[in-house]
Amino acid sequence: MVAQAEVRREVGTIDDVIAEIDAAREAIWEKPPQEVLDLSVGKVPLGTGAKNNYLSTMIFAENELRTLTDEILWFAWATATRHPELDLKTLVAYMDEMGQYKANMNIYVGLPEAGEVMKLYVGGIRKAATMQEFADLTQSIMTYMNRLHGWVDIAFPWGLVDGFKRVNPIQRIADAANA
Structure with missing residues (x-):
């Protein structure tokens, strides 16, 4: 199990955080990130x-x-976009805890850059003042992580x-039945 260390990363505005996450996604869109290439040949920073x-x-x-x-x-994005009347503070608190855990887990499994991007998201949602800001941040990190997952899925030795x-x-x- 990954030790749960609280993530505290100072971030800029919501728009700055989204721009940084989107830039990270664009950087891995056409080619896999080095951390996935490394993982696919057993180069795992923590030796996991x-x-x-x-x-x-x-x-x-x-x-x-x-x-x-x-x-x-x-589910966080769907909740925020389908139920904007819900309590933002509770959703942020839940995703803060979950995001910290997943950031640490990404680092543990050899994806430290992804862990840092997840920490950026956690810092961003802590600043979200509206459900729309929360949804926009969540959509941004979701597309980044989906693309990263695609690369890991391709690298996985399914054979x-x-x-x-x-x-x-x-x-x-x-x-x-025929026997």
């Missing part, structure tokens, strides 16, 4: 990995980014799963 391998680290990186983008950030094929469960049921 079970039993001296980096496959477990890649599994965690892929999973952490998927849950961050497809669940946490998307390894061929050694773990299971019997088609529907066929197994049909075969049992």
